[in-house]
Amino acid sequence: MTESTSTKPISVWLVEDNRHFSEAIECIFESEDGINLKESFRSAEAVLKALAKKTPPQVIILDLGLPGMSGIEAIPEILQHAPKCHVLVLTTDDGRSKVLAAIANGAAGYLLKGDDLDAIVSGIRDVVDGRAAINSRVSRMILDIFRKIPKPPPEAKLTSRESEILCLLADGKIKKEVADQLGISYYTVDTHVKRIYKKLQVNNLSGAIARMTQSGGE
Amino acid sequence: MTESTSTKPISVWLVEDNRHFSEAIECIFESEDGINLKESFRSAEAVLKALAKKTPPQVIILDLGLPGMSGIEAIPEILQHAPKCHVLVLTTDDGRSKVLAAIANGAAGYLLKGDDLDAIVSGIRDVVDGRAAINSRVSRMILDIFRKIPKPPPEAKLTSRESEILCLLADGKIKKEVADQLGISYYTVDTHVKRIYKKLQVNNLSGAIARMTQSGGE
DNA sequence: TGAGCCATCCCGAGAAAACGGGATGTCGCT
DNA sequence: AGCGACATCCCGTTTTCTCGGGATGGCTCA
Numbered sequence: 001m002t003e004s005t006s007t008k009p010i011s012v013w014l015v016e017d018n019r020h021f022s023e024a025i026e027c028i029f030e031s032e033d034g035i036n037l038k039e040s041f042r043s044a045e046a047v048l049k050a051l052a053k054k055t056p057p058q059v060i061i062l063d064l065g066l067p068g069m070s071g072i073e074a075i076p077e078i079l080q081h082a083p084k085c086h087v088l089v090l091t092t093d094d095g096r097s098k099v100l101a102a103i104a105n106g107a108a109g110y111l112l113k114g115d116d117l118d119a120i121v122s123g124i125r126d127v128v129d130g131r132a133a134i135n136s137r138v139s140r141m142i143l144d145i146f147r148k149i150p151k152p153p154p155e156a157k158l159t160s161r162e163s164e165i166l167c168l169l170a171d172g173k174i175k176k177e178v179a180d181q182l183g184i185s186y187y188t189v190d191t192h193v194k195r196i197y198k199k200l201q202v203n204n205l206s207g208a209i210a211r212m213t214q215s216g217g218e
Numbered sequence: 219m220t221e222s223t224s225t226k227p228i229s230v231w232l233v234e235d236n237r238h239f240s241e242a243i244e245c246i247f248e249s250e251d252g253i254n255l256k257e258s259f260r261s262a263e264a265v266l267k268a269l270a271k272k273t274p275p276q277v278i279i280l281d282l283g284l285p286g287m288s289g290i291e292a293i294p295e296i297l298q299h300a301p302k303c304h305v306l307v308l309t310t311d312d313g314r315s316k317v318l319a320a321i322a323n324g325a326a327g328y329l330l331k332g333d334d335l336d337a338i339v340s341g342i343r344d345v346v347d348g349r350a351a352i353n354s355r356v357s358r359m360i361l362d363i364f365r366k367i368p369k370p371p372p373e374a375k376l377t378s379r380e381s382e383i384l385c386l387l388a389d390g391k392i393k394k395e396v397a398d399q400l401g402i403s404y405y406t407v408d409t410h411v412k413r414i415y416k417k418l419q420v421n422n423l424s425g426a427i428a429r430m431t432q433s434g435g436e
Numbered sequence: 437t438g439a440g441c442c443a444t445c446c447c448g449a450g451a452a453a454a455c456g457g458g459a460t461g462t463c464g465c466t
Numbered sequence: 467a468g469c470g471a472c473a474t475c476c477c478g479t480t481t482t483c484t485c486g487g488g489a490t491g492g493c494t495c496a
Contacts, residue, residue, distance in 0.1 A: 103364055132357035139350035139357065146321055146360070161443065172425025174482065188444050194485070195442095204452090204484075205424045207390025213431040377472065392452065406474050412455070413472095422454075422482085 009036040010128055011057040015047045015074075016040070016090075017066050021113065025061070028117050035124060043067060044074035048081070056082035058128050061120075062107075064091040064098055072098065075105035086127040090120065096145070099138055109133030158199060163212070165192050170209045227254040228346055229275040233265045233292075234258070234308075235284050239331065243279070246335050253342060261285060262292035266299070274300035276346050279338075280325075282309040282316060290316065293323035304345040308338065312356055314363070321360075327351030376417060381430070383410050388427045 012035055016022040022040055029037040038057055041047040044066050060078060064071035075087050088109040089102050102110055108127040111120055112135045123133030134142070158166065168178045175193065179186040197203055200211050230253055234240040240258055247255040256275055259265040262284050278296060282289035293305050306327040307320050320328055326345040329338055330353045341351030352360070376384065386396045393411065397404040415421055418429050 103361055106365070108358075108361075126354045130358060131354035132361050133354060134352065134357045134361075136344045136349035136351060139352045140326075140348060142360065142364070143321055143326075143350050143352075146318075146364075147324070159442065169424050170428040172420045172422055172428070174422065176482085184443085185445055187446055190483080190485090191444075191446095193483085197484085202390045204390055204392065206387050206427050209424050209427045210388040210390070210431060213428060379473065394452085402473085403475055405476055408453080408455095409474075409476095411453085415454085 009034050010059060010124055012037050012059045012061060012124060013039045013041065013047060013050075013057045014061045015042075015044065015066070015071070016061070016063045017042045018063070021063075025120075028121070032121055035121065044069040044071060044077075048074065048077055051078060051081040056085045058084075059086045059088055059124050061088050061090050061124075064089060064093055064102065072101045072105060075102060075107055079106045088123060088127050088133060094135070094138055094141070096141060099141060100145070103142075110138050111135050112138070158196060162192050162196050162199075165189060166196055166208060166212055169193070169205055170212065227252050228277060228342055230255050230277045230279060230342060231257045231259065231265060231268075231275045232279045233260075233262065233284070233289070234279070234281045235260045236281070239281075243338075246339070250339055253339065262287035262289060262295075266292065266295055269296060269299040274303045276302075277304045277306055277342050279306050279308050279342075282307060282311055282320065290319045290323060293320060293325055297324045306341060306345050306351060312353070312359070314359060317356055317359060318363070328356050329353050330356070376414060380410050380414050380417075383407060384414055384426060384430055387411070387423055388430065 012029065014022055014025055014037060016025065022042075026037060026040060029035045039047075039050060039054075041050065044062075045068055047060065047062075048069075062071045062074065062078075066074070071089065071091065075089075078085060078087055086108040087106060088111065089107045090111050090113060091098070092113045094112055099110055109123050109132055111123050111133055115123075115135055119135075126133040165178055165182070168181065169175070173181070175189045176186055179189045182189070193205070193208075196208055200208050202208050202211060230247065232240055232243055232255060234243065240260075244255055244258060247253045257265075257268060257272075259268065262280075263286055265278065265280075266287075280289045280292065280296075284292070289307065289309065293307075296303060296305055304326040305324060306329065307325045308329050308331060309316070310331045312330055317328055327341050327350055329341050329351055333341075333353055337353075344351040383396055383400070386399065387393070391399070393407045394404055397407045400407070411423070411426075414426055418426050420426050420429060
């Protein structure tokens with residue numbers, strides 16, 4: 001669990017438009033044995049261009065508030081060119097939408113500029129070891145969001161048969177097709193669907209599917 | 219951001235059936251100024267009983283692999299009796315279902331027994347300060363799950379009007395109702411829906427709603 | 437052995453949706 | 467002035483759903 005201290009140094013690129021901050025980071029990393037800061041960029045465009053020519057680093061530390069192309073947009077581009085590279089977001093903005101977008105786009109970590117510098121260093125190790133480096137405040141936000149997603153699973157226990165049928169219907173199939181596919185009568189499907197409506201307290205397929213995909217979507 | 223070092227000590231309860239581990243923890247906490255380990259329990263039942271009588275601590279460190287009632291089940295019970303208490307899960311099991319269940323049930327943190335003891339101590343501070351304390355491996359898992367949810371956002375650009383209508387339909391409303399609510403004709407709604415089907419490449423509402431809720435669900 | 441739950445099948449009337457047209461007007465851009 | 471995207475409205479036919487019944491057999495549990 002603590003094996004990365006004395007292995008070969010981790011290659012890192014930095015993308016940060018703020019001169020002061022990037023210099024501070026560069027300075028810190030120089031006195032860190034395990035970190036080898038190889039390049040430093042001021043924009044997403046610059047790092048993407050470099051990615052096309054040079055061999056990618058293990059970690060790219062990415063600011064989000066960049067001029068031109070935003071860091072958020074850059075993440076998928078980076079990962080497309082260098083799928084094995086770990087993108088570690090390091091920014092000031094801990095807004096919900098930014099966090100979510102970064103994660104959705106493939107960020108392996110999300111740290112804040114207010115974090116301790118050791119946290120950043122150990123975050124780098126985390127991401128190369130396949131773990132996530134998330135600021136604890138951001139973690140909390142993610143957890144809160146997480147909790148809200150599978151929120152309303154009150155009483156809506158469908159039979160396995162019923163959810164099977166609802167699934168097929170959600171694929172856009174019509175009852176007749178479902179019946180054929182399951183080798184049962186149209187009427188049976190219809191009856192199942194009626195019961196689904198009762199249980200889910202809806203009165204048409206649309207409502208049922210909406211309920212289903214928003215609660216027991218898995 | 220680093221204000222909790224010299225404030226009043228944090229009151230903590232420990233729930234852990236493994237004697238060795240709980241003694242180790244107790245030992246560590248004794249030499250920690252900021253932590254005041256007040257009680258130690260061997261089961262979920264025991265801590266729940268205590269919660270009914272004594273004033274709850276700020277943090278409850280909870281093992282999941284308990285005899286009798288599992289830690290997972292205990293979390294909601296604890297929070298019901300002590301809503302302001304922070305439950306910090308500390309266990310060996312980093313299985314996906316356990317993690318998700320713990321979070322869904324309201325855990326403020328999820329650390330592993332393999333973590334550094336300082337990580338546990340700082341995790342306690344994190345949770346009382348409203349942040350999350352998540353092991354980085356577990357974070358990674360959560361992120362991976364997160365990414366899978368809003369996965370397929372390919373090309374399905376609906377007009378704002380179109381998605382508005384689709385939303386209403388997803389609530390189970392019928393076209394007539396949508397028309398009334400928007401103050402437009404039934405025919406207009408019908409036309410919009412037709413175009414939605416074309417764009418989404420489906421041929422009924424069910425498919426459209428499924429697509430919508432699974433991609434641009436927000 | 438009866439009660440409950442589940443899955444299955446059946447019918448018919450009326451409501452709603454799907455679909456393939458055709459049509460008008462606005463707005464912004466060129 | 468024209469083009470394209472968008473929103474609006476209209477009609478008729480065919481298809482599908484919705485929902486009110488009713489009915490059977492299997493299974494489990496008390």
